[in-house]
Amino acid sequence: MTEKELKVKPIKNGTVIDHIAGGQALNVLKILGIGADADVSLSLLMNVDSKKLGKKDIVKVEDRELKEGEVNKIALIAPGATINIVRDYEVVDKYEVDLPDMIIGVIRCQNPSCISNTQEPIKSRVLVKGKNPVVLRCVYCEQPITENIADYLI
Amino acid sequence: MFKRRHVLSMRDFSREEIDSVLETAASLEPYAREKSTDLLSGKILALLFFEPSTRTRMSFETAMKRLGGKTINLGSAEASSIAKGESLADTVRVIGEYADALVIRHPKEGSARLAAEFSPVPVLNGGDGAGHHPTQTLLDLYTIKKESHLENLSVALVGDLKYGRTVHSLAYALALYGAEINLVSPPTLRMPEQIRTDLLGKGTRVSETSDLSEVINRVDVLYVTRIQRERFPDPLEYSKVARSYRITPENLTDVKDGLIIMHPLPRVDEISPAVDQTPHAVYFKQSFYGVPVRMALLKMILDGGQDGGLECGGEIRGTSKDRSKDRSGGWSG
Incomplete structure (x- = not known):
């Protein structure tokens, strides 16, 4: 890290989500269900320079180790994001997020005529047809979901 | 292969499975007219039509009775529990019993897949x-096989290729047989990009035009669709494209x-009644072929496989207790 980027001090324990596409940090928090009322200490860096992405966001969640199944959802909007688990200032685990083959109850179908957008007792289900770029397909109406994915987060 | 299987989308069918349905339909065609059989004696088929239908509903009814x-019958949705706000999931749970x-x-869209889950x-x-x-x-494939040929086929799909569900499914199925597909539509009613990309990805030869005269003289099958008023949110948009194509005997001089x-029917004015007298018109036969094809599906699903004896491949998902589990292997949010 350069001196300029050291605006936020390293965390002692917790999770650092790095390499989030620039501007997507707030959507990452939305997917993780971490809102303003969440009882965690958070640091957000947005639109910092990145060799890999041009601009990237970083989210640091203190004193909470996010589980792999929990964070993989963020690959929907940040396919190349990396997860660092930090204990006593040391990175003890690091991996790239990876979408599963099917996503349930996280993203609604873009098709207003789809049965999954009605009051039926079902959760939305989408198949992951491509991971980077992300291409999804609704299990019910089979319509593809490729653009503005963040707008359809439940 | 078919016993107790759902029939939801052509994406679920392999070419071999389609062939077996068409062969069974051919063997049942003599029973689709005049004669009957008692193959499904004691079985009951429920018809749940939440939208108007003539051919599909009546040909299923005829097929089951033959x-x-x-x-x-559900009857009209207004006169049933649907009007009281019952979910589709609950309706199919009840009527399925x-x-x-x-x-x-x-x-x-996707309602049949939801129904299959419950x-x-x-x-x-x-x-x-x-x-x-x-x-x-x-039934379209059966018609093409009987009245033309499925191998080395050149087909023109004409009319509303955006909203017309029949042409979407048909295009996927024809791709399995290596057909050359010519898409003819007004620019605003083109085949959705995703379907075109899927077809090209399967190695299908696809052309696109708004001018029917470019292709009409070199194709084996002209599949004409109605531009459906009910699919247009804006009546003005409908009126702009409503009479884009009209097949007349004059169009057919050099075919x-x-x-x-x-034509999947009903037609409005896409095909002149004068065309009915030409040897090219097969749309009324096509409509009749809905009976043997639906007989074949009902027999294969309710009575077993192609020969009445196959047992494998059931896709019904067990008890309602089993169905409540998350079978996806994915994760919940």
């Missing part, structure tokens, strides 16, 4: 909004001798 089975199979037509018996998709209509596709003209 096979010796009985049908029960009354019948051996369900046919469903519903305005929402139904204790096989579900046949009779058309879900602008989504799929697999039994129409199977191939063996050209067949198909």
